[in-house]
Amino acid sequence: MTNIVTPSTAALTEAPFVAPYAAPENAFDEAFEVNRLPRLAWQSVMSAVHELGAEGMQDRHLRAQRILRDDGATYNLKSDPLSPNVWSLDIIPQVMVESEWRVLEAALKQRAKLFDLIYKDLYGEQRLLKEGILPSEIVFSHPGFLRQCHGLNWPTDIMLTFHAVDLVRDQSGRFIATGDRTQAPSGAGYALENRTVVSRVLPSLFRESQTMRLAGFFQTVRETLSKLALHLTESPRIVVLTPGAYSSTYFEQAYMANHLGYPLVQGGDLTVRNGKVWMKSLNGLSRVDVIVRRVEDAFCDQAELRSDSMLGVPGLLEVARQGNVVVTNPLGSGLLETPAILAFLPQISQFLMAEELLLDSVETYWCGDTNHMGYIEANLKRLIIKPAFRGINSKSIYCHQLDAKGLADTLAMVKANPVGFVAQHYIPSSYSPIWDNGVMHARPGILRTFSVATDEDFCVMPGGLSRVADHDDQCIVSKRLSGSRSKDMWVLSDSTETDIDVPLDNLPTSQAQAANLPSRVVENLFWFGRYAERAEMSLRLMRTIFKQLNGIDRFPTESREVLLGAMSEITGSLPGFQDQPELIENPNDELAALVVDANRVGSIKANLQQMLACAEQVKEMLSADTRIILNELRDHIHSVDRAYVNGLPSVPEESLDSLVTSLLAISGLNHESMLRGMDWMFQEIGRRTERALLTANLLKQTLSRPLPSLQQQQVLESVLLSVEALISFRRRYRTRARVSYGLDLLMIDRSNPRSLIYQIEQLRKYLEELPQSEQTVLGLSPDKRLIIKSLNDIQLADLESLAQIDESTQTRADLAELMTQIIEQLEKLTTLISDKYFDHTAGPQQLIKAKWKNNV
Structure with a gap:
């Protein structure tokens, strides 16, 4: 275990340019040289930490946490609306010089091109399988290989729009790839949020560091996505498909959709009709041309893939095959995430590109290969065993942590299903400085980089999402975003960067149009x-x-x-x-x-x-x-x-x-x-409807029962107090606490924003502004008829009669009857609104629950 020394607060003051923690054992230190002085790129960062001191750094750390919480930045694993997990960020940035970055950038571009070629080959000619470069068992036994995607129609030369790579540094400081993300890579939005927060809490350091900006990468994302649908329309409608609010990375999905300017939709918001994909909205059906998916392959189409999915769009795959919608990353790309491919990646690179890999992958051995298996048995103690077919519950086994029985059990498990496992060498992660509990520590970390396709190449985000372990006894950072804290990755430019000029006239027309909201949102x-x-x-x-x-x-x-x-x-x-x-x-x-x-x-x-x-x-x-x-x-x-x-x-x-x-x-x-759009309108309709219902119910429950004068006054004043009208009532009627006076203020007074008539009149106004059905309706529509009837019932009411006590029932029966009638009419109104504007978003229903496995 790495020996990390916890420094005193004074350590930073007395020796600001000397590492306040001991050198990691058998691991690369990102910030400090062997002599424990800061590396050149880190000197300005360490100077800023020293100048701020422990108190200043702690203040900025707390400020960063407040900003993240206010932004709603979460990584949720428990789906609790009262206590969401706030995204964890360390304010000390990760730093890299431009010269080192350019070397890595070239390697990442090459790797993205290679994985794009692998996808096109496996779902096309399959030369890798025919020539024996890649064992066919890895592909055909993988549940992520979707035969339905063979020969998928694609409008551009590059099919893999997004590519992400997880990197670690070995002991010498060399970057090594440990895994690729090709299905729905997450993290780019969190990287942008990290940059926003750190630049706010350390503004001077950020300005003076000449850090390469992220804006160019996201502008490239917009341009690339727009070009994917140029064969369909000049003004494509692009949407981001999310699994929903219970997805652990929902914040990032919503954040990216907002930043890019695209609607965030769920599977129930989309439908397939006439060979095309449409978004169901208040204004009817809107054609969708590009879907940026954050839903896993198998869940995207209930008709052809997982029948039990509630996240996808039935028929989506067939529309994609016909070329009438572009789904990116393309369906079936989850296959490329198997670590088994890494065992054969150098040969694949030579075969498809005739090039040596510029970025090495962690040494990987596929257990289905006899030669590889022999090496695994002889060196098991030094290896990590991973499932070749990754799933949500997949876990890696660190064999150096096992005893003799654990090693024997692991070997038996592998031999029982050798095709399903790979072995990789364990590489201790490099250590980065973090600020924790008022002092600087070092933690092992991992870097995820992001690439997006351009016309003929790939654009790499200058930086990425750096993550470090929460505890110094963690031997490696999880590849999931949980269980770690993140850092902003700074690539220090050799020259001052100018702001990116975005040609607004070149933006697709659809981006300048008023938002057409999915019905689920309203x-x-x-x-x-x-x-x-x-x-x-x-x-x-x-x-x-x-x-x-x-x-x-x-x-x-x-x-x-x-x-x-x-x-x-x-x-x-x-x-x-x-x-x-x-x-x-x-x-x-x-x-x-x-x-x-x-x-x-x-x-x-x-x-x-x-x-x-x-x-x-x-x-x-x-x-x-x-x-x-x-x-x-x-x-x-x-x-x-x-x-x-x-x-x-x-x-x-x-x-x-x-x-x-x-x-x-x-x-x-x-x-x-x-803004007075449909989102505001429906929120107001909800408020006004509920306030009217509750007010009518309150009047019915409190004033329809006659009481002795003292008790009647107490109840009436209590009702008035609960709706913020008691002071107005006393000023208007002095001490005359009659029920009819209370009804005047609470029922028919248009100057009272909490009166019953005020709510009904507001509802009538809003209903006039809602989108109407194209079907011809003779006379008033049912919802408007209900509103007018409720309005007339209130206006025509005789308040003195309502306040009279019925001798037979000893209640104010007329008041109770009127309020009951208004409540029933308002409840019918909410049902009509739901039927008219919401209910068509209901998802597909299974008639038969399949008992067989979906990947057969």
């Missing part, structure tokens, strides 16, 4: 608005109940019954306080559960979780300020959880104030800052 925004209103109304009523129960005036049983019963009805958490006298007298446990029990449907926390889950589904649509407020809301939820850990706190209403404030901030930000 549906999530619609429900985001609804859940926000549910949570806010519940919070407001809960605060009012706490104030009344703990107030200086006595709160009689009748008043308790009405308000607590209304709380159960508003949250929908029944039976709750309904017809349960023991809870009315001792409500604390039930009230606490309605606040913090996430498993209670309708509770405040459950509604907030649902709202945050909707926000995660449309992360790409949220502004930076909205994300900041949502993060603050998460913090407040955790604070409330802590306050309620032993039941109701001493002043329970104050603990809820921060939640209400955050919800109001989100509402205000959306109202003042969002």
Whole structure:
């Protein structure tokens, strides 16, 4: 194990240019020479670290974490909307000089070309197999080899649009490739986010370092993707296909889609019709020309590949074969990720390119080869055993960590299925400095580089995604992005770089058009608005109940019954306080559960979780300020959880104030800052519909039951207080607390933004602006008919009659009937909106569940 010495804070001050940690054993040190002085490229970085000191570095480290959290930068493995895993970044950049980079860049371009040729050969002439250069067992037994992709139609000479390589440095400092990513390479977006954050927290160092910019690479990505569909249209529609918000790298997918300016879609947003792929949107079907996929090969098409997939588009592969859509990277490219190919890569390079490889791969032996197997048996202790066919749960076995029994078991496992395993030499990763807990340490690291195809060559991102282990006892960094922290990779230019001039006139027309949103996006925004209103109304009523129960005036049983019963009805958490006298007298446990029990449907926390889950589904649509407020809301939820850990706190209403404030901030930000597009429109429709429903329900539950004058006044004022109208009511009506006056303010007062009529009129206005069906509708559409009827019902209501008590039922029956009618009409309206604008996004349904394996 490498001996790393933890330095004191003073070490950096007394000897700023001497490594504050011991030299790694049997591994290359990225930052320091053998004499422990900084390498030339690292001197400015080490000087900056010294000048900032421990306190300054720690401050910038915390600032970087805040920026990442505010940006919503996550790497999620648990899909928890309340506690997402914030992307881990070390603020000390990884550094490389341009001369060294140019050598590596040439090698990476050659490697990308080679893998493109391998793909075209394996899905074309298959000369590698016919000439025995590559054993056919590696290809034909691999589940990633898709026979359906043989002879796939492609519009350009280069088929492999994106290529990524994982690199380590050996003890001499030489770069060695340990694996290739050809299916849906991830990490480029995280590299861009790292650059953005580090340049903000270390601005002076970044400006003075003449670091090569990343903008040119991403501009090349845009140009390459646009050219892929020039045979179809001059203004192609390009989309990014994501597995969804529960994908571990969903942040990067949304981030890249936003940065490149493409819609982020899921499989259910696309459909195949008439031999083409279409995006289902509010404006109908829009032709899709290029799909940048982040979904694995087998899950992309339920019709021809995995029938149990819920992530793909049935029929996609057939459309791609016909050349009517370009899916990149091309389907079937997952085959190239098998480490077994590395064992034969030098021969493949000679055969396909007549060139020696400029970038060596880690020494690899395929267990299906008899000669290789003999070497493996003799040297097992020095090797790493890997599955030849990588999957999500694939694990590497580090044989130098095994005892005699472990080695014997591993060898037996390999011999039982030699075709399915490879062996590789173990190369200790190079060590890089990181800032951790106020001091500088060294950790083993790995670098992932990214290449994108151009007309005849490849463009390599000047830098990449550098990752280092979280602990000094880790012998290698996982090839997954989890379990490690990342670093910004700086390639120091020999000259000052000029800004990239982007010719705007050359951009495809589609990039300048108004966004045509998938229906799934507006549906999530619609429900985001609804859940926000549910949570806010519940919070407001809960605060009012706490104030009344703990107030200086006595709160009689009748008043308790009405308000607590209304709380159960508003949250929908029944039976709750309904017809349960023991809870009315001792409500604390039930009230606490309605606040913090996430498993209670309708509770405040459950509604907030649902709202945050909707926000995660449309992360790409949220502004930076909205994300900041949502993060603050998460913090407040955790604070409330802590306050309620032993039941109701001493002043329970104050603990809820921060939640209400955050919800109001989100509402205000959306109202003042969002463009009035369909995304804003549907969020507002969700808010207004839910507020109208809850207001009608609140009036029905609280005011339809007659009470003695004192209790009636308490209940009416409680209702007014919960909707922020009590002060206005008192100014208007002084002390005359009549039910009809309350109905005037809460039902028909257009100046009150929380009145029932205000919500209905807003809904009527929004419905007029929504896209309409091309089918001819005689008269008013059903949704508009419902709105007008609800509006008329409210306007024609006689408030004095509504306030009268029915002698036979001893209730305000007319009020209860009217509110019930309005609630039913609004619920029908939400169903019509869902049927008209959302439900056609439902994914394909299996009629028969296949019992056989999909890769047979």
